[in-house]
Amino acid sequence: MKTGQLNTRPNCPTCKKLLDGFTSVDHDNKPEEGDVTVCAYCNEVLQFNGDMSLKLASAEVIEECGLLTVSRAQRQAREFNDRVTLAKKIKEAMGST
Numbered sequence: 294m295k296t297g298q299l300n301t302r303p304n305c306p307t308c309k310k311l312l313d314g315f316t317s318v319d320h321d322n323k324p325e326e327g328d329v330t331v332c333a334y335c336n337e338v339l340q341f342n343g344d345m346s347l348k349l350a351s352a353e354v355i356e357e358c359g360l361l362t363v364s365r366a367q368r369q370a371r372e373f374n375d376r377v378t379l380a381k382k383i384k385e386a387m388g389s390t
């Protein structure tokens with residue numbers, strides 16, 4: 294499992310946010326077509342298309358990855374989002390003094 298930056302910035306089909314990072318669910322490489330990832334904003338389980346856009350992962354795909362693996366990725370995505378939110382809050386607090 295790996296979290297990193299994407300060259301492309303696909304939209305999450307669920308919350309419509311631009312995703313410039315990824316959490317690979319099933320391997321440690323850059324994502325490619327068919328790879329499963331988790332949206333850091335809404336925690337939706339997504340799958341990459343050939344053009345690096347995103348679609349909702351089907352139940353079969355999620356099952357194939359393993360529910361435990363997917364829920365672990367979701368937790369990692371949530372923690373990543375928490376860290377980003379916290380960093381933003383600290384920056385805001387420092388800026389306001």
Ligand SMILES: [Zn+2]
Nearest residue numbers: 305308332335
């Ligand atoms: Zn989303």
